[in-house]
Every structure is written in C-alpha cells, then in structure tokens.
Amino acid sequence: MSQTKTNFDSRREAFLDTADELFIELGYENTSIERLISRLGVSKGAFYHYFRSKSDLLDAAIYRLLSRYEAKFAEIVESDSPATKKLQSFVNSIFSAKTADRELATQIGDLLLNEANAVLMSRHRYAASQLFVPIFEKIIVQGVKEGEFNVESPSRVARIIWDIGQSWDENAYRVLFKTEEAMPELNTLLKLNNSYTLAIERVLGAKEGCLCLDSKLLEPWIETAHLHRAKNKPNSYAMEKTKALS
Helix, strand or coil, rough: CCEEEEEEEEHHHHHHHHHHHHHHCCCCCCCEEEEEEEHHHHHHHHHHCCCCCHHHHHHHHHHHHHHHHHHHHHHHCCCCCHHHHHHHHHHHHHHHHHCCCHHHHHHHHHCCCCHHHHHHHHHHHHHHHHHHHHHHHHHHHHHHHCCCCCCCHHHHHHHHHHHHHHHHHHHHHHHHHHCCCCCCCCCHHHHHHHHHHHHHHHHCCCCCCCCCCCHCHHHHHHHHHHHHHHHHHHHHHHHHHHHHHC
C-alpha cells in the first residue's frame, strides 16, 4: 500500500472517529460540519476531500460499524461448530457488539427510526442486508445438511430471518427509548426477545429453545434507556429514574 493511500485512509478514519464522538455527544442533527472540522482543526475543503456531505459522512460511519460486526461474524461462520451453535453465537454476538457500541447505536437508532428519515433507513437496511444475509444463508445451508433445520430455500429463509431481525431490532429500540408510559424493565425486554427467537426457530423448523439469548447482554441497555430518556425529557424521566434506582 502506497504512503499516499495510507495517509488518505488514516485521515478519513480520523474524520469518522471524531464524527462518532460528536454523534454520541450531540446527536446527528446537532453535529455540524463546522463543529467537526473545528474539533479536528482542519479546513472545510479537507472535509469535502473525503466526504460529499454530512449525510455521506453518516453513511460511512454506519458502514464502518457494520463492517466491524461483519468481521466478527465471519469468524463464527468459519468455525467448526454445528449450525445451531453458530446461529446462537451469531445472535449473541450481534447483541454483544451493539452493547459495546450502545451509545452510538442509540443515536443512530434515533435518527433512523425518525419517519422523516425513511430514505436513509431504507439505504441503511439495504447495506446491512448485503453484508449479513449471506452469512445467515451459509449457516442455514449447514443446518439443513446436519438435519437441524427444515427449509426448502435457504436463500429465501435467510432473507426472511433478516427481516424478522430488523423488526426485532426496531421493536426493542422502541421499548427501550420510545415508550412514553413507563420505564422499560428487563423482564419486558426478555419477553420481547423470547418471542422473536421463537419466531426464528419456527421459520427454520428448528428445535424450540435452540436459540437462547444471554440475558446479561440486555442488562446494560436498561440503564442506557434510563439515561437516554432522562437526557431527552429531564423533568419527567429524571424523577422516574431516581425512584427506580433508589
């Protein structure tokens, strides 16, 4: 790799690292190009050398996050484990990765689930599906060969499972961050996740209970939800959080 290419990639990564920091601190809507270049100490021309717009910057940030996940999941697929274990590891790894990045994931979720950003949401979903549906398909093909899954078309079922996963993700987010009536509880989130894992098992024709989410991966999200709600509605939610934690 040439020195010029190395420098380009390094500088682009610096933009993305700083953008992630600002998205977490301020949210996407309140992160301006001016604030970004000010923190980096560069010119606006330097920004446009790497990105066409603020939206292009967001796409790059999301794709980088997804690519990190893809690298972790690829290791699972290439392992010698049976398909059911791979699927179990895959689901737990998704939650583990998102939990590690939950502050950024929360801000991105706020943005993507806003009805005004439907086009952005569609673009993000398509990019994610291009990375992850082929991984699902490989696991399903293996599971059919091992007699663990009963499906006629692994490619079609992989897409269906991906769609179920997207619904799961959105509904979990809404339970955590968008429900106005009450603070989310771990039991509520567990029941939601159990419903979705059961749906995936049935679509695969797999043994019930083979896909079980580690509840410990959900616990940090409850605290994040409390803090997020308190930040966005300090008068009502801060009092509720204080009561819940006292």
